[in-house]
Amino acid sequence: MSFYDEIGGESTIAAIARGFYARVAADPVLLPLYPERDLAPAQRRLELFLAQYWGGPTTYSEERGHPRLRMRHMPYVITPEVRDHWLSCMLGAIDDAELDTQHHADFVDYVTRAADAMINARG
Numbered sequence: 793m794s795f796y797d798e799i800g801g802e803s804t805i806a807a808i809a810r811g812f813y814a815r816v817a818a819d820p821v822l823l824p825l826y827p828e829r830d831l832a833p834a835q836r837r838l839e840l841f842l843a844q845y846w847g848g849p850t851t852y853s854e855e856r857g858h859p860r861l862r863m864r865h866m867p868y869v870i871t872p873e874v875r876d877h878w879l880s881c882m883l884g885a886i887d888d889a890e891l892d893t894q895h896h897a898d899f900v901d902y903v904t905r906a907a908d909a910m911i912n913a914r915g
């Protein structure tokens with residue numbers, strides 16, 4: 793069983809991506825960074841990425857190629873403050889998913905490290 797299966801597969805990951813983008817839509821620091829007014833395509837890309845990362849279907853790479861996330865984020869100015877906003881939206885979405893303690897800790901650990909790695913500008 794993959795981590796993806798253990799946490800409930802597609803429906804859990806989809807709920808996290810949905811919860812994340814609902815928060816982005818209400819965040820005055822993050823929202824202006826998103827190039828498309830319609831956040832649904834971005835929500836889907838995040839969902840597919842997270843599914844693939846945790847051992848689910850590899851649709852993300854079939855559609856988008858190698859993730860290269862740091863490179864893909866270079867067009868956006870990501871300061872520590874912006875990272876904090878991103879992480880707060882993501883941690884809220886993860887909390888709402890009510891994962892068990894170990895899966896919650898693993899998910900939070902990964903997104904925290906990934907968000908730190910995405911910083912590309914000084915605050």
Ligand code: HEM
Nearest residue numbers: 825826834837838841856864868870874875878906907910
């Ligand atoms: C730390 C602050 C971050 C900011 C401000 C940020 C912002 C953005 C923005 C503006 C986009 C473009 C929306 C789109 O067209 O998809 C994007 C895309 C994306 N982000 Fe982030 N992001 C951050 C961190 C992360 C992290 C930590 C991850 C993964 C754990 C992530 C995963 C993705 C993915 C998968 C995409 C779509 C990439 C693609 O296929 O084009 N982001 N992000």
